[in-house]
Amino acid sequence: MSIDKIWVLAEVADGKPITASLELISHATTLAATVEAVAFGDATASVAATLGEYGATKVHDIGDLAGALPGVPVASAIAAAVGSGSGPDAILFPATYDGRDIAGRLSVKLDRPVLTNVVGLVAGDGGLTTQHAIFGGTQVASARFTGDGPGIFVIRAKSFPAEPKGAAAAEVVAAPAPDAGPTNAARVIARHVEERTGPKLDEADVVVSGGRGLGEKDQYSMIEELAGLLHGAPGASRAIVDAGWVPYAYQVGQTGKTVKPTVYLACGISGATQHMVGMKNSKNIVAINKDQDAPIFSVADLGIVGDVHKVVPKLIEAIKARG
Amino acid sequence: MSMNVVVCVKQIPDPAAPPALDPGTNNLARTGKLILDDSDAYGVEMALQLVDAAGGGEVTLVSMAPNGETSGLRTALAMGAAKAILVSDEALAGTDALGTAKVLAAAIRRAEPNLVLAATESSDGYTGTTPVQVAELLGFPSVTFAKKVEISGDSVSVERQTEAGYDEVSSPLPAVVTVTAGVVEPRYPSFKGIMAAKSKPVETLTVADLGLDAGQVGATGARQEITGVADAEARGAGEIVVDEGDGAQRIIAFLEQLKVL
Numbered sequence: 001m002s003i004d005k006i007w008v009l010a011e012v013a014d015g016k017p018i019t020a021s022l023e024l025i026s027h028a029t030t031l032a033a034t035v036e037a038v039a040f041g042d043a044t045a046s047v048a049a050t051l052g053e054y055g056a057t058k059v060h061d062i063g064d065l066a067g068a069l070p071g072v073p074v075a076s077a078i079a080a081a082v083g084s085g086s087g088p089d090a091i092l093f094p095a096t097y098d099g100r101d102i103a104g105r106l107s108v109k110l111d112r113p114v115l116t117n118v119v120g121l122v123a124g125d126g127g128l129t130t131q132h133a134i135f136g137g138t139q140v141a142s143a144r145f146t147g148d149g150p151g152i153f154v155i156r157a158k159s160f161p162a163e164p165k166g167a168a169a170a171e172v173v174a175a176p177a178p179d180a181g182p183t184n185a186a187r188v189i190a191r192h193v194e195e196r197t198g199p200k201l202d203e204a205d206v207v208v209s210g211g212r213g214l215g216e217k218d219q220y221s222m223i224e225e226l227a228g229l230l231h232g233a234p235g236a237s238r239a240i241v242d243a244g245w246v247p248y249a250y251q252v253g254q255t256g257k258t259v260k261p262t263v264y265l266a267c268g269i270s271g272a273t274q275h276m277v278g279m280k281n282s283k284n285i286v287a288i289n290k291d292q293d294a295p296i297f298s299v300a301d302l303g304i305v306g307d308v309h310k311v312v313p314k315l316i317e318a319i320k321a322r323g
Numbered sequence: 324m325s326m327n328v329v330v331c332v333k334q335i336p337d338p339a340a341p342p343a344l345d346p347g348t349n350n351l352a353r354t355g356k357l358i359l360d361d362s363d364a365y366g367v368e369m370a371l372q373l374v375d376a377a378g379g380g381e382v383t384l385v386s387m388a389p390n391g392e393t394s395g396l397r398t399a400l401a402m403g404a405a406k407a408i409l410v411s412d413e414a415l416a417g418t419d420a421l422g423t424a425k426v427l428a429a430a431i432r433r434a435e436p437n438l439v440l441a442a443t444e445s446s447d448g449y450t451g452t453t454p455v456q457v458a459e460l461l462g463f464p465s466v467t468f469a470k471k472v473e474i475s476g477d478s479v480s481v482e483r484q485t486e487a488g489y490d491e492v493s494s495p496l497p498a499v500v501t502v503t504a505g506v507v508e509p510r511y512p513s514f515k516g517i518m519a520a521k522s523k524p525v526e527t528l529t530v531a532d533l534g535l536d537a538g539q540v541g542a543t544g545a546r547q548e549i550t551g552v553a554d555a556e557a558r559g560a561g562e563i564v565v566d567e568g569d570g571a572q573r574i575i576a577f578l579e580q581l582k583v584l
């Protein structure tokens with residue numbers, strides 16, 4: 001199967017395409033002659049310029065979903081296009097809440113499997129080959145689809161750089177979702193936004209993460225303070241998310257965010273494989289842990305064997321003293 | 324009101340044991356005793372609480388596992404589930420998420436549930452697509468990433484985790500809901516529960532019993548292949564120093580060198 005046309009799910013948040021979608025559009029332009037976006041919501045027309053800039057020539061605009069969850073209507077619209085013969089050879093989804101839902105629904109509608117947790121995608125003679133980080137990122141497995149029909153890929157954020165190409169705005173074409181009946185009956189009644197300041201975790205240049213080694217919930221405030229002083233974002237291991245110290249949105253790792261900042265500072269985090277897979281590709285890693293055998297030291301550029309309750313407050317003081 | 328809840332429970336190798344690939348197929352090796360996936364313990368607990376709140380009904384477990392494995396199911400039965408359906412068949416070796424969903428959907432249909440619960444993702448496969456595929460096959464609505472679930476009449480209210488916070492979502496029943504870790508505190512099976520679990524019914528079915536074509540499942544149905552496994556690029560060893568009161572200064576110097584400070 002040759003790859004001529006790729007579609008990318010362009011999710012929109014705060015009036016802009018999310019970075020993970022732009023990464024996929026960017027990378028798709030290196031794999032296929034034609035790259036087009038699929039978008040839903042009430043702001044799709046306003047993002048056509050940005051999507052075009054990164055390499056999408058068209059936006060298939062599903063439009064406002066009137067409170068429906070995206071999974072069913074968006075998958076129905078894509079399946080209808082595939083059924084009519086105007087569909088792509090591959091469809092790339094960012095590994096987001098909605099991306100995974102749409103991919104799952106589409107998989108059944110097209111009776112095609114999905115490759116998930118993709119961190120690399122390369123073109124070869126037989127089509128596209130995926131790469132998956134396994135065993136905490138120590139090994140890479142490659143996989144590909146066999147059989148006919150479009151490939152459905154769910155790709156982790158930060159797998160590719162997002163690079164604007166300066167191309168013209170994408171053409172917007174309406175692609176309304178066909179009526180999907182009772183499967184589309186779930187409705188969003190209200191949205192709740194949790195306030196946060198500073199850069200987003202997966203976009204920050206500096207990430208300061210805390211783990212169970214902090215000892216108690218109140219101690220997390222020093223992680224937030226240090227992150228703030230470094231103009232970075234605070235992150236967390238799953239241990240303290242599950243313990244209810246910080247919201248899930250802070251979690252770095254296999255079931256959380258993938259981050260690739262210039263500096264990742266791990267404070268009181270052991271370095272379980274599921275945590276490392278989300279931060280191992282940071283450009284520089286600093287770890288503070290009182291156990292010199294903690295696995296996190298195996299990926300650290302600078303490891304401090306010491307107590308977070310001593311090292312972090314001193315660090316905060318020293319940075320403040322610099323003014 | 325009576326609530327019949329099906330919980331999809333995956334039985335997996337102990338995550339504490341070092342993982343391995345089957346050298347022949349490059350699939351995850353699933354040998355030895357399997358246990359209840361921790362991620363599914365939340366669904367089981369949630370189901371028990373919802374049935375309790377409804378004042379009637381029961382919890383049915385559905386699992387697909389090799390070699391007639393029931394040890395993970397017994398754990399969930401000991402927590403309080405009433406019965407289980409286990410699909411086990413040599414033809415299922417190498418089944419992917421879509422094939423698994425076809426098997427689970429066919430098994431779930433037999434239980435005629437008001438609600439189907441699953442985890443947002445399993446601990447060993449973590450594709451996170453199986454439950455939504457199940458929903459589509461059953462023709463049910465689905466709500467993923469639930470951090471709170473309540474039943475009122477013939478609908479389910481869910482607080483669904485989002486990038487920005489959470490959404491309040493309402494869906495008519497029957498529906499599929501996936502729950503995240505930490506939504507409820509899974510109970511420990513009591514001694515009485517463990518004893519009772521031994522005699523609870525576990526119906527074991529094959530692919531043929533479900534009326535599925537063997538070509539739809541297993542390695543053939545998967546229509547994907549692992550083409551290779553290689554070592555990832557290793558990070559060069561860094562400098563590890565013991566804090567002698569100068570740890571913070573070391574970090575400052577490192578950050579300065581990177582021009583972060």
Ligand SMILES: Cc1cc2nc3c(=O)[nH]c(=O)nc-3n(C[C@H](O)[C@H](O)[C@H](O)COP(=O)(O)OP(=O)(O)OC[C@H]3O[C@@H](n4cnc5c(N)ncnc54)[C@H](O)[C@@H]3O)c2cc1C
Pocket residue numbers: 210211212213214215236237238239240251252253254255256257267268269270271272273274275278288289290291294306307308309338445446447
């Ligand atoms: C399916 C699955 C998915 C998972 N996904 C994720 C994920 O996305 N992200 C994630 O993070 N985890 C994930 N986990 C959990 C992971 O396996 C670990 O349990 C978790 O990362 C551990 O968190 P931690 O390092 O904070 O805690 P611990 O492992 O308890 O480590 C605490 C560390 O703090 C150190 N310490 C203690 N006191 C001090 C002190 N005073 N000063 C300095 N150091 C100190 C200790 O030496 C220890 O190394 C997942 C697990 C499973 C099974």
Ligand SMILES: Nc1ncnc2c1ncn2[C@@H]1O[C@H](COP(=O)(O)O)[C@@H](O)[C@H]1O
Pocket residue numbers: 331332333334360362363385386387388420423427440441442443444445446448449450451452453454
């Ligand atoms: N073989 C299985 N048997 C029962 N439930 C399963 C199975 N595979 C997946 N599930 C359910 O689907 C969820 C998501 O699985 P996965 O798609 O592998 O991440 C799991 O946590 C289970 O609740």
